[in-house]
Amino acid sequence: MTDLEIRDVPEDGLDGMIDFSGLVFHQRIRERDLERWRWMMRRAERVGAWSGGVRAGQLAALPMRLAVPGGTVGCSAITAVGVLPTHRRRGVLSAMIERMHADAVAAGRPVAALWASEGAIYGRYGFGLADRAVELEVDTSRPLELRTEPDPRPLRLVEPGEAPAVLAPIHEAALSRRPGGLVRDGEWWSRNVLPEEELSDERLTEPRVVVHPEGYAIYRTGQGTVRLEDLVAADARVEAALWRYLAGIDLTSRIKAPSRPVDDLLPHMAADPDQVRVTGEYGALWLRLVDVPAALRARSWASGDGFVLDVADARIPANHGRWRLTTGAAPGCEPTADAPDLSLGVADLGAVYLGGARLSTLVRIGAVTEHTPGAAARLDAALAVPLAPYTNDDF
Numbered sequence: 001m002t003d004l005e006i007r008d009v010p011e012d013g014l015d016g017m018i019d020f021s022g023l024v025f026h027q028r029i030r031e032r033d034l035e036r037w038r039w040m041m042r043r044a045e046r047v048g049a050w051s052g053g054v055r056a057g058q059l060a061a062l063p064m065r066l067a068v069p070g071g072t073v074g075c076s077a078i079t080a081v082g083v084l085p086t087h088r089r090r091g092v093l094s095a096m097i098e099r100m101h102a103d104a105v106a107a108g109r110p111v112a113a114l115w116a117s118e119g120a121i122y123g124r125y126g127f128g129l130a131d132r133a134v135e136l137e138v139d140t141s142r143p144l145e146l147r148t149e150p151d152p153r154p155l156r157l158v159e160p161g162e163a164p165a166v167l168a169p170i171h172e173a174a175l176s177r178r179p180g181g182l183v184r185d186g187e188w189w190s191r192n193v194l195p196e197e198e199l200s201d202e203r204l205t206e207p208r209v210v211v212h213p214e215g216y217a218i219y220r221t222g223q224g225t226v227r228l229e230d231l232v233a234a235d236a237r238v239e240a241a242l243w244r245y246l247a248g249i250d251l252t253s254r255i256k257a258p259s260r261p262v263d264d265l266l267p268h269m270a271a272d273p274d275q276v277r278v279t280g281e282y283g284a285l286w287l288r289l290v291d292v293p294a295a296l297r298a299r300s301w302a303s304g305d306g307f308v309l310d311v312a313d314a315r316i317p318a319n320h321g322r323w324r325l326t327t328g329a330a331p332g333c334e335p336t337a338d339a340p341d342l343s344l345g346v347a348d349l350g351a352v353y354l355g356g357a358r359l360s361t362l363v364r365i366g367a368v369t370e371h372t373p374g375a376a377a378r379l380d381a382a383l384a385v386p387l388a389p390y391t392n393d394d395f
Contacts, residue, residue: 003052004051005051009046014042017060045062057082059099062077063075067176069355074104074108074109075111077112077113077114097125108294110290112287116286126288126350127350128353129283130354132282133281136256136260145271151237151238155241163207170214179355181393188393192393193230203223206220228260240269261387262281263387287354288350289353296325303378304328304329308324308325310342311349341370342375348362358380362376
């Protein structure tokens with residue numbers, strides 16, 4: 001498209017972005033939803049694509065920090081992406097993502113992340129599926145017996161307005177144990193994690209917050225159901241205490257947890273496995289390494305080793321080529337002309353970056369080429385994490 005122009009969207013254009021999102025995602029944006037949309041868009045770096053005076057597309061990127069093994073890394077959390085149905089396949093999305101990449105590199109954010117409405121789209125732009133989540137349903141019409149002895153320390157209920165200050169240290173500690181989550185500031189807690197109304201279901205109550213010295217659960221209730229929004233625990237006994245509390249709430253007979261880690265402990269804790277059902281599994285966060293060497297140097301590694309990676313990246317030339325990766329206590333990633341141990345696309349590198357996918361599997365299906373026998377298994381060992389990556393922040 002020869003007349004395509006990519007430019008920033010000023011703050012007085014927020015409502016136009018919201019209307020555009022409603023159009024491309026086939027949503028009715030209700031009046032009560034507008035303030036949350038405006039808040040989210042105000043936090044974001046916003047670009048639009050114009051052609052012939054018409055807004056053909058838009059993209060917003062929230063500057064966030066993503067938990068990775070060993071710490072956090074700057075991340076562009078992409079949201080509100082869309083292209084008019086009349087302007088598809090004309091390079092609109094490619095131009096906006098190219099601008100996002102440039103902005104991210106300039107801001108020192110080496111990764112980008114999104115929740116994909118259609119996964120097939122974003123693989124073409126270098127995003128790999130980095131973690132998954134499961135849906136759980138618990139029958140609490142009878143007592144939930146657990147194989148794990150619950151931590152006996154007392155629980156307390158906290159008002160939602162007081163919750164961010166109480167929950168933040170517990171959540172930050174959890175980010176150091178499990179990669180994939182986002183660092184939450186006070187506004188993110190109150191606006192995104194603890195909004196008074198659940199936008200997807202008006203029948204649910206305002207959020208309830210129960211706190212343990214080393215864990216918490218955020219939930220809502222309605223029609224005999226406890227809907228679990230977020231649960232964090234330092235260990236299995238703390239987790240057992242929180243689940244026991246949730247299962248014992250009066251006038252309810254089931255817990256629905258629409259998002260839990262794939263290695264959630266409850267299905268293993270329950271004395272009767274039939275009382276806890278995994279009702280679904282789905283792809284969660286898609287990750288893009290915008291600056292490959294910076295991203296690989298930013299995470300910690302489970303073992304020390306060395307590899308030459310031949311990375312294919314058709315969209316960011318600075319990433320394309322061979323890199324000598326050194327894992328261990330002092331990680332490094334530098335350009336090299338040496339023969340590769342592994343050849344892979346940048347999307348597959350994003351998929352394994354948090355430890356949620358295995359290179360050995362990608363070699364078996366032919367997506368990654370192993371030139372040095374055993375290199376994939378060795379790099380899997382270096383990438384390994386104690387807990388599966390998990391993302392429970394909507395954006």
